[in-house]
Amino acid sequence: MSAAGPSPVPLLELRGISKQFSSRLDIAARIAARLGAGAGPQTVHALDGVDLSVGAGEVVGLVGESGCGKSTLGRIVARILEPSRGERRWKDRPYSDYESPASRAERLAVQMVFQDPFASLNPRMRIVDVIGEAPVVHGLVPARERDRYVAEVMERVGLDASLAKRFPHQFSGGQRSRIGIARALAVNPRFLVCDEAVAALDVSIQAQVLNLFIRLREEFGLTYLFISHDLGVVRHLSDRVVIMYLGRIVESADSQEVFARPNHPYTQALLAEIPRLEATKRAYIPIKGEIPSPLAPPGGCHFHPRCPHAMPRCQAEAPRLREIAPGHLSACHLNDTP
């Protein structure tokens, strides 16, 4: 069971991806454990059986609150992390088929744009090295043509190529975002994982960078996995929206469908919380509680302690993600009760 993409063979497919992070015990805790006193290693279940497919040219928005596993999922897609369980497929073949030197271009086809335009650039590297290092190392561009190539990439993202010899601290936040995008574009990717790529920017600069993403998609036929907590941004950019809560996908549907007919109570709550620009003073009706710790997620449906519709079944049994309308998936027991 996987989220249906628009094309028959998805560009990227994730099947049953799980990821656990275990803390390593220090010496005192190991001795305590040996003596039967302390607890074992703590395990965070960041992702729990996630299925996702993304078609070529599609923009999928991945939404959720902090700690829901959306960044971990992005990093697994971009090969920065290995999943604990599950299979990643690219063009209908497993990731492991692309390990040979001959498949380098396919390996480079997934690139990542990071959130923090300050922390994700090495402060001691000039921009020409930040952008130019990867294409030279991977043999896409001969070293002597690097500067010309970097200038070309910089112009693609709307940066003045004459600034290539400068260091990151000499740029503004919006320009640094463009540098991060240029670095990803420099190895000719087909798929960009954008992890909160506009979250740190001012409103007027955010609009400029979002427009850049829209233009690059049209120019280069890029596919995006756009990770964000900002539903307004996701709604604007995405063809399909995937909502995560505590390591699981709770809802996935066409963008307009999600915003018009949210099915899962968590999605409904999230949509109700988006601050809107309508200038009507409104009473905030918040959903109760906070996102539980992923160290000890609640049993059954993870959302049941905060859910206004929770039933006894929700505590006992995790709802499966299933199709409730063509292309609209939701994981909620309410859909079984007539």
Add this chain to the structure above:
Amino acid sequence: MSAPPLLQVDGLRMHFFTKAGVVKAVDDVSFTVDRGEILGLVGESGSGKSMTGYSILGLVDAPGRIVDGRIVFDGTDLTRLDAAAWRRIRGNRIAMIFQDPMMTLNPVLRIDTQIVEAVLAHADVSRESALARAREALVRVGIASPDERLRAYPHQFSGGMRQRVAIAIALVNGPDLIIADEPTTALDVTIQGQILFEMQKVCRESGTALIWITHDLSVIAGLADEVCVMYAGRFVESGRVADVLERPLHPYSRGLIDSVPSRNERGRPLHQIPGMTPSLLSLGPGCPFRERCSEATPRCAESPAITEPAPGRRLRCFHPVP
């Protein structure tokens, strides 16, 4: 509206005197706040909105200095206060909530110690009644099991709960005015919704005035009565929230509102303001927005005066949006 406003900021200028030159962080900003009113102070990074808030509370350190203007709070000009008078006002009649609650909270002290300290600094009451007030303040910001929470340390709280504790400390002495500097920016949407709900309730119940500093117009839209927009340290425009959002008069506010994704057709390029915020160091006279403004004319090299184009609306622009 016949009563004098609770707070009147009039021609405030706060400059930093650095080696590289004078940074005019706040340059001629004026607004008023009535009792029980919520004012949204909106601007992007570097617009001087936080420095305006710090100036009101006298939290500006060298090399920064208030060089001109008056801040009249309940009949007293705050710019002329001495240290002893400030101690009676800060945390008592005017309180502040910061973006990062750990700016308010001491990580090595229990919550009860910190709130009781804030009560005893201003009121001559017993420790028991101070503790009772602390407990009541936690209840007001929606913290469940307050007795247990009072004995906890800040690291045992989540980000949203810490911010609630910081708000409880701000509320505990029943201030007339709270200045909140982006207190929900670092929080998740559902937690932000909860905090906005609590703040709205508290202000309505106690008649506390609130200045909510933010870069996010959509937060202001649901929360505030009045909005004041700033750009590059200067006042841009102000008015009732509904009026400003429906009919922004300054090209900058209009650009800001038009660039919000929900105001645009899905998937189409967003309206964008070209260029970026000017450096405050090299800012000369004239409208600071003119380099990015589609309406700019040579006349904009002079500084426009503040006009009142409609009742309750104030504007600093030669070429208001029609």
